[in-house]
Amino acid sequence: MFASDNGLKGDPRLDAISRAIRVIPHFPKPGIMFQDITTLLLDPKAFKDTVDIFVDRYRHMGIDVVAGIEARGFMFGPAIALAIGAKFVPLRKPRKLPGEVISESYVLEYGTDCLEMHVGAVNPGDKAIVIDDLVATGGTLSAAIKLLERPGGEVVECACVIGLPKFKVNSKIKGKPLYILVEPTEIDDFC
Template sequence: MSREDEGDKRVAGIDAAIRVVPDFPKPGIKFRDVTTLLSNYKAFKDTIDLFVERYSDKKIDVVAAIEARGFIFGAPIALALGAKFVPLRKPGKLPGETISEAYTLEYGKDCMEMHVGAVTAGERALVIDDLIATGERAEAEVVECACVIGLVDQKGQEKLGGTPLFVLVECEGD
């Protein structure tokens, strides 16, 4: 896990804009609330700008974002990169044929689905979320997984099966 922008002062502003809510959604969890980041224009813009700067020369064809907060970051990044946007949704939310992938969260399990054919073989994909999650199964080449927040003690990199991971803000989990 690396954060090349560690010296960038924008990262400190992003970190400061993220509220920590203790004991949510259950006792012992420190929930990182990005709604406070979203209500801070500068921090939100800096977040998008840092991702766009990182991926602008990586020939990204598709930005796949994980429901729901990943959509908030993924859509503007896709627009800025000139890439298509693919939502990765919770089960039963997409019409038509889907593929699914189960994964473990820091406080439970979940599953994501996307439409069959949403990405095609050989496309270069960026997977984005607000908090580190596991990778998605598709025929595209996943260039990198990226998130705003990485929980150091959750060892998210190990869950990605060798896919590179970029994290803006690293935090202690519990």
């Protein structure tokens, strides 16, 4: 579900957030229109508005865990977790977390990857949300859901700053609601 379809239609914050995201053509490879959120982070008002919209959505949902996907989910997740009184759980790439971890592999377009989480970070019955900057195929979010559910967590929703238009039609990942703030910005003269 896009924020503009859920009570925020015409909200000027969404336009400002969208304008604050820089598009880098052909990065990291030809044909990719990279959505660079670092420029959003450089705009204190747009960054705060992004966090505030998520906080307003999740403040009264009884969320115990905000899980951020490495690395850009780490930019938004901790601030949201603090504001709603939840713990922040980092979901990291392999061999980045010290101590005992559980892991979940997932398929990419050209290979596989893996997310890891500390054992004991999520308890049975914990209500969780998953935060990332962008959803393209949903593979990483699907792995995050599986990882959080293995110890008995309940994923309430996944949330991303940017989502491809195809998610307007299918706003679920593994049966879980998907909440998206803005669609990717385009460059008019990109071929």
